[in-house]
Amino acid sequence: MWTIEISRLTTATKEQIWNLWADVAHWNSWDSTVKCSELYGDFSVGTKGVVKLAIGPKSNFVITVCEPFDSFTNRSFLPLCKVDFTVTLIETQNGLLVTYRQVMTGFLTFFFSSIFGKKMAKGISKGLEDLVAYAENNNYGTTNYNKHQNGSPKPF
Numbered sequence: 001m002w003t004i005e006i007s008r009l010t011t012a013t014k015e016q017i018w019n020l021w022a023d024v025a026h027w028n029s030w031d032s033t034v035k036c037s038e039l040y041g042d043f044s045v046g047t048k049g050v051v052k053l054a055i056g057p058k059s060n061f062v063i064t065v066c067e068p069f070d071s072f073t074n075r076s077f078l079p080l081c082k083v084d085f086t087v088t089l090i091e092t093q094n095g096l097l098v099t100y101r102q103v104m105t106g107f108l109t110f111f112f113s114s115i116f117g118k119k120m121a122k123g124i125s126k127g128l129e130d131l132v133a134y135a136e137n138n139n140y141g142t143t144n145y146n147k148h149q150n151g152s153p154k155p156f
Contacts, residue, residue: 009097032127058121
Protein backbone atom coordinates (compact mmCIF):
# COMPACT_ATOMS: atom_id res chain seq x y z
CA MET A 1 0.00 0.00 0.00
CA TRP A 2 1.14 3.53 -0.82
CA THR A 3 -0.49 6.54 0.85
CA ILE A 4 -0.23 10.32 0.75
CA GLU A 5 -2.32 12.60 2.92
CA ILE A 6 -2.34 16.37 3.21
CA SER A 7 -4.62 18.79 5.04
CA ARG A 8 -5.23 22.50 4.96
CA LEU A 9 -7.28 24.86 7.12
CA THR A 10 -9.51 27.30 5.29
CA THR A 11 -11.97 30.06 6.01
CA ALA A 12 -14.24 28.65 3.28
CA THR A 13 -17.39 26.81 4.33
CA LYS A 14 -18.19 23.13 3.87
CA GLU A 15 -20.77 24.16 1.29
CA GLN A 16 -18.27 26.15 -0.74
CA ILE A 17 -15.73 23.32 -0.82
CA TRP A 18 -18.30 20.58 -1.41
CA ASN A 19 -19.98 22.44 -4.25
CA LEU A 20 -16.68 22.94 -6.04
CA TRP A 21 -16.06 19.19 -5.87
CA ALA A 22 -19.60 18.22 -6.84
CA ASP A 23 -19.36 20.41 -9.95
CA VAL A 24 -17.13 17.87 -11.72
CA ALA A 25 -17.42 19.42 -15.19
CA HIS A 26 -15.73 22.57 -13.87
CA TRP A 27 -12.87 21.11 -11.80
CA ASN A 28 -10.43 22.68 -14.24
CA SER A 29 -11.74 26.16 -13.39
CA TRP A 30 -10.13 25.94 -9.95
CA ASP A 31 -7.64 23.02 -10.13
CA SER A 32 -4.67 23.75 -12.38
CA THR A 33 -3.71 20.05 -12.41
CA VAL A 34 -6.98 19.10 -14.20
CA LYS A 35 -7.32 19.59 -17.95
CA CYS A 36 -10.94 18.39 -18.14
CA SER A 37 -13.40 16.18 -16.26
CA GLU A 38 -16.88 14.79 -16.63
CA LEU A 39 -19.38 12.93 -14.44
CA TYR A 40 -22.01 10.65 -16.00
CA GLY A 41 -24.83 11.42 -13.58
CA ASP A 42 -25.32 12.97 -10.14
CA PHE A 43 -22.51 13.31 -7.62
CA SER A 44 -23.42 10.13 -5.72
CA VAL A 45 -22.21 6.61 -4.96
CA GLY A 46 -21.87 4.46 -8.06
CA THR A 47 -21.68 7.32 -10.54
CA LYS A 48 -18.83 7.05 -13.02
CA GLY A 49 -16.72 9.77 -14.50
CA VAL A 50 -13.51 10.56 -16.28
CA VAL A 51 -10.74 13.04 -15.59
CA LYS A 52 -7.81 14.13 -17.73
CA LEU A 53 -4.99 15.63 -15.73
CA ALA A 54 -2.72 18.27 -17.22
CA ILE A 55 0.00 15.60 -17.35
CA GLY A 56 -0.97 12.00 -18.04
CA PRO A 57 -3.72 9.97 -19.69
CA LYS A 58 -7.47 10.08 -19.11
CA SER A 59 -8.55 8.16 -16.04
CA ASN A 60 -11.97 6.64 -15.44
CA PHE A 61 -13.28 6.72 -11.89
CA VAL A 62 -16.31 5.73 -9.86
CA ILE A 63 -17.60 7.43 -6.72
CA THR A 64 -17.47 4.79 -3.95
CA VAL A 65 -18.33 6.97 -0.94
CA CYS A 66 -20.43 10.14 -0.91
CA GLU A 67 -21.52 11.76 2.34
CA PRO A 68 -22.64 15.25 1.27
CA PHE A 69 -20.70 18.07 2.90
CA ASP A 70 -18.51 15.58 4.85
CA SER A 71 -16.55 13.25 2.54
CA PHE A 72 -16.34 11.42 -0.74
CA THR A 73 -14.05 8.89 -2.35
CA ASN A 74 -13.52 8.19 -6.00
CA ARG A 75 -11.69 5.11 -7.24
CA SER A 76 -9.66 4.70 -10.39
CA PHE A 77 -7.73 1.71 -11.64
CA LEU A 78 -4.29 0.91 -12.96
CA PRO A 79 -3.32 -2.59 -14.11
CA LEU A 80 -3.46 -4.85 -11.03
CA CYS A 81 -3.84 -1.76 -8.84
CA LYS A 82 -6.54 0.59 -7.59
CA VAL A 83 -6.24 4.21 -6.47
CA ASP A 84 -8.69 5.72 -3.97
CA PHE A 85 -8.85 9.50 -3.67
CA THR A 86 -10.71 10.73 -0.58
CA VAL A 87 -11.68 14.23 0.47
CA THR A 88 -12.87 14.90 4.02
CA LEU A 89 -14.22 18.12 5.50
CA ILE A 90 -14.06 18.67 9.27
CA GLU A 91 -15.14 21.85 11.01
CA THR A 92 -12.72 22.96 13.75
CA GLN A 93 -12.42 25.97 16.02
CA ASN A 94 -9.75 27.32 13.68
CA GLY A 95 -11.69 26.87 10.44
CA LEU A 96 -12.58 24.08 8.05
CA LEU A 97 -9.99 21.31 7.78
CA VAL A 98 -9.88 19.92 4.24
CA THR A 99 -7.97 16.66 3.87
CA TYR A 100 -6.92 14.94 0.67
CA ARG A 101 -5.86 11.32 0.95
CA GLN A 102 -4.71 9.12 -1.91
CA VAL A 103 -4.21 5.38 -1.37
CA MET A 104 -2.83 2.97 -3.92
CA THR A 105 -3.26 -0.77 -3.33
CA GLY A 106 -2.78 -3.92 -5.35
CA PHE A 107 -0.14 -6.22 -6.76
CA LEU A 108 1.69 -3.51 -8.73
CA THR A 109 1.53 -0.78 -6.08
CA PHE A 110 5.30 -0.74 -5.62
CA PHE A 111 5.84 -0.38 -9.36
CA PHE A 112 3.29 2.40 -9.92
CA SER A 113 4.12 4.29 -6.73
CA SER A 114 7.79 4.38 -7.71
CA ILE A 115 6.86 5.79 -11.14
CA PHE A 116 3.96 8.12 -10.23
CA GLY A 117 4.26 8.63 -6.46
CA LYS A 118 6.15 11.93 -6.45
CA LYS A 119 3.99 13.37 -9.23
CA MET A 120 0.81 12.27 -7.44
CA ALA A 121 1.96 13.85 -4.18
CA LYS A 122 2.85 17.11 -5.92
CA GLY A 123 -0.45 17.07 -7.84
CA ILE A 124 -2.74 16.60 -4.83
CA SER A 125 -0.84 19.22 -2.88
CA LYS A 126 -1.24 21.72 -5.73
CA GLY A 127 -4.89 20.72 -6.19
CA LEU A 128 -5.67 21.34 -2.52
CA GLU A 129 -3.94 24.72 -2.60
CA ASP A 130 -5.90 25.66 -5.72
CA LEU A 131 -9.20 24.54 -4.16
CA VAL A 132 -8.74 26.51 -0.96
CA ALA A 133 -7.55 29.64 -2.76
CA TYR A 134 -10.47 29.54 -5.19
CA ALA A 135 -13.09 28.93 -2.50
CA GLU A 136 -11.73 31.68 -0.26
CA ASN A 137 -11.34 34.26 -3.01
CA ASN A 138 -14.47 33.62 -5.09
CA ASN A 139 -17.17 32.91 -2.48
CA TYR A 140 -18.24 30.02 -4.68
CA GLY A 141 -20.62 27.21 -3.96
CA THR A 142 -23.44 28.41 -1.75
CA THR A 143 -26.24 26.78 -3.77
CA ASN A 144 -27.32 23.25 -4.73
CA TYR A 145 -24.29 21.04 -5.23
CA ASN A 146 -25.65 19.39 -8.39
CA LYS A 147 -26.45 22.70 -10.10
CA HIS A 148 -24.06 22.24 -13.04
CA GLN A 149 -24.44 18.51 -13.62
CA ASN A 150 -27.23 18.72 -16.18
CA GLY A 151 -26.39 20.63 -19.32
CA SER A 152 -22.67 20.94 -18.61
CA PRO A 153 -20.48 21.04 -21.70
CA LYS A 154 -18.84 17.73 -22.59
CA PRO A 155 -15.06 18.15 -22.20
CA PHE A 156 -14.12 14.93 -24.06
